[in-house]
Amino acid sequence: MPQTVLILGATGRFGRNAARAFSDAGWIVQKFDRRREELRTAVHGVDVIVNAWNPLYPDWAEQVPELHRQVIAAASERDLTVIVPGNVYVFGADTPGPWSTRTPHLARNPLGRIRIEMEEAYRASSVRTIMLRAGDFIDTTASGNWFDQILIKHLRRGRFAYPGNPDIEHAWAYLPDLTRAAVELAEMRSLLPRFCDVPYAGYTLTGNEMALALSQVAGRELTLKQMAWWPLHLARPFWRMAPHLLEMRYLWNTSHRLDTRLFDALLPEFAQTDLNDALRNAVSEPVQYESRQRFGTVIRS
16 A cells, blocks of 8 residues: 655755655655645645745744644654755854764754754654755756756856855755655654664765866856855845855855765665766756867866
8 A cells, every 4th residue: 555745845845856756656645735734634644744844044933943843743643754854054164074963963053053953853752753964955947046046057158156165075965866765764764763864965076076067067168156245245134035145155165075874874775866967957958068078177266
């Protein structure tokens, strides 16, 4: 008999990809509609909840604790497993890597503290929880993330924008792979600890390495341009997202990678998509150039 997953935030990046991944694996997928449904009713007959709710940064302080409290309460009543897409915000700027399930959560910035408290709420509850932790997302369509809004926005013009130090490592996760991993973990949930923090390493790349890989996909050598942050400083008084984007700037100047050992032990046969294939799926048609020129050093300016 097929198992059933309830996706919260099914129109978002993680939720949309999770719905597809669970459906492809033969699960019955239900998409929760907050406008029309009551969560405690919607979980009837469900085996797993994917909690992909993700308010805008300015709403985190007000909404995140309450949203996750509701999920914990609903899951507790029926002993359901909750899968939460975790991030790297909890670690802070000065925590040595690679970041693993044993790495202390030392973030002191507001968004990092909200994530720490949210995770602690799950850990302190009786809910079976899979915290699938990853870096920045690479999606298969433009979805308003750093990758499509900043990095590849001007690929058609031969430019690759990077928000930080292009010589240090940064963690990336291709969403179809990440959500496929979520399905596999869901299917072995009875074998996992009650609270299971699973770092997903994905691709660890410097900005220069990402630019070179995108050059190979695009078929032309890209010029790496450093993203200017001063417009965000100017926008602080009237754009409520600006202070939070500036708050998280440190991640682009903090070398980080996620530890693979636990993930590899749990899913030793998991095959990650080749980086070039993932990037090819992520960039839009206009930047698929046919040139077969050789690629030299990416230019920085």
